[in-house]
Amino acid sequence: MSETIIDYVKNELRTFAEHPFHEVDSLVLAQFSYIHLGNLIAPLSAGAVRKPLTLQQLYRAECFPHYFADQIDAVKNRKLLAACAASPRFRDIGVAYYEQDFDEAQEKQFCAMTFFINADTVYLAFRGTDSTLIGWKEDFNMAFLTPVPSQEAAYHYTLAVSKLVRGQLILGGHSKGGNLAVYAAMMSPPRLQNRILSIYSHDGPGFRDNVFASDPYLRMKDRIHKTLPQSSLVGMLLEHQEDYAIVESTAVGITQHNPYSWVVRNGDFVRLRTLTSGADYLNRTLSEWLSGLSNEQREQFVDALYSVISATGLTSVLELRENWQTEFAILLENMKNTDEPTKHILQETLRSLIHMTVRNLPAQMKKEQLNHKKTAKSRKRGITNGSKQDQ
Numbered sequence: 524m525s526e527t528i529i530d531y532v533k534n535e536l537r538t539f540a541e542h543p544f545h546e547v548d549s550l551v552l553a554q555f556s557y558i559h560l561g562n563l564i565a566p567l568s569a570g571a572v573r574k575p576l577t578l579q580q581l582y583r584a585e586c587f588p589h590y591f592a593d594q595i596d597a598v599k600n601r602k603l604l605a606a607c608a609a610s611p612r613f614r615d616i617g618v619a620y621y622e623q624d625f626d627e628a629q630e631k632q633f634c635a636m637t638f639f640i641n642a643d644t645v646y647l648a649f650r651g652t653d654s655t656l657i658g659w660k661e662d663f664n665m666a667f668l669t670p671v672p673s674q675e676a677a678y679h680y681t682l683a684v685s686k687l688v689r690g691q692l693i694l695g696g697h698s699k700g701g702n703l704a705v706y707a708a709m710m711s712p713p714r715l716q717n718r719i720l721s722i723y724s725h726d727g728p729g730f731r732d733n734v735f736a737s738d739p740y741l742r743m744k745d746r747i748h749k750t751l752p753q754s755s756l757v758g759m760l761l762e763h764q765e766d767y768a769i770v771e772s773t774a775v776g777i778t779q780h781n782p783y784s785w786v787v788r789n790g791d792f793v794r795l796r797t798l799t800s801g802a803d804y805l806n807r808t809l810s811e812w813l814s815g816l817s818n819e820q821r822e823q824f825v826d827a828l829y830s831v832i833s834a835t836g837l838t839s840v841l842e843l844r845e846n847w848q849t850e851f852a853i854l855l856e857n858m859k860n861t862d863e864p865t866k867h868i869l870q871e872t873l874r875s876l877i878h879m880t881v882r883n884l885p886a887q888m889k890k891e892q893l894n895h896k897k898t899a900k901s902r903k904r905g906i907t908n909g910s911k912q913d914q
Contacts, residue, residue, distance in 0.1 A: 525773050528554065529599065531787045532606040532613060539612065539640055544693065546748055546768075547787055549646070549723035552616075552638050553697040554782050555607065556648035558590050558600055560636065564621035567680065571687050575617030575639050582608035593654055599783050616640060620684055624676060625657065631672035632658035635680045635703075643690035644720070649677055649707070651698030651727075660829050662699055662728065666813060667821035669731055670706065677703035678710045685711075691720040697782055701727020705747055709739040716742060724749045726780055729759070750792065752779035754799045759806040769795045808880050815875065824872040827865045831858050 528551050535542070563586065565572055582604060590604070591597040607613040617639035624633045634650035652658040664671050685692060694704040701724030708722045722743065734740055751759065752772035771793040774784035786793040798806070813821065858869060
């Protein structure tokens with residue numbers, strides 16, 4: 524049976540003094556940041572705190588209804604909290620400076636919190652995209668806008684926390700949170716950058732291509748650690764010139780974005796050499812498609828698509844998951860009945876995506892045939908060698 528980050532928390536009994544902080548720890552805290560702690564943890568605006576609450580102290584049954592409300596992985600998040608509260612590695616980690624800002628008018632969904640690993644190191648966790656449609660809309664806005672409101676918020680949060688804590692900083696997050704961590708680090712002033720030990724982006728989307736050539740990004744490049752599941756889609760969106768490690772996942776397709784599907788063994792991620800051929804094909808196609816669209820076209824498409832989705836009355840992706848057949852039918856009907864300019868934008872943009880998909884298909888099929896032949900030859904060679912050894 525494959526182990527998850529919950530199993531890792533249960534089984535890793537060494538303290539951080541005995542075994543240093545690493546990327547699996549980062550994913551644990553990045554996922555922990557999806558828990559709603561606003562009723563217990565003081566906001567950043569409250570200033571310095573005398574003593575942060577520990578993960579063990581956060582295990583309060585009376586708070587569970589608030590902690591896990593409107594979450595995609597509420598059951599597993601609850602198990603993660605329980606594991607952390609019992610763990611000698613995690614239970615004494617303090618939490619402070621809980622900051623949350625949801626602004627529909629700005630199309631902003633932001634949340635961050637600070638974990639005190641030890642006396643000299645803090646981890647700033649940026650929450651990824653939540654279940655709200657506004658959160659997903661802000662993700663899509665990254666295709667044509669830099670910075671989006673949450674990126675600016677992540678930078679200001681990092682700057683403010685750095686003035687309240689001492690020692691080194693580690694930044695990280697899952698999904699959009701990983702992108703926010705990278706943005707906050709690279710935009711920080713040099714004096715603060717010198718205090719940033721590492722940045723972890725767990726299947727976080729990339730940036731527009733001009734970012735990777737910028738001096739702020741290049742100054743932090745060697746400290747960025749990006750991890751992707753084998754069929755990553757989200758983490759490969761936009762430009763993705765970062766180096767990355769590929770992690771085995773027990774899920775299929777887009778559901779590999781869920782960190783609870785990432786495989787851990789002997790205290791570390793199980794790594795793979797390459798993305799799946801299907802993921803490579805889809806990511807290459809989407810990148811080519813986006814590069815062929817102007818900023819104005821990207822913005823028009825995102826706004827048009829969001830207007831159609833909003834017309835269904837949905838406010839959360841959880842509603843879509845629960846009644847997907849009904850809501851999908853309404854969505855298709857809304858696309859047919861929308862105004863002509865919006866309909867034209869959607870049709871033309873989607874048509875270009877379909878064209879790109881079909882154009883890349885022959886090359887993908889040829890690649891898969893070659894991979895199949897290589898695999899067959901390897902197996903045949905193995906059988907032959909085995910027969911010789913038997914003689």
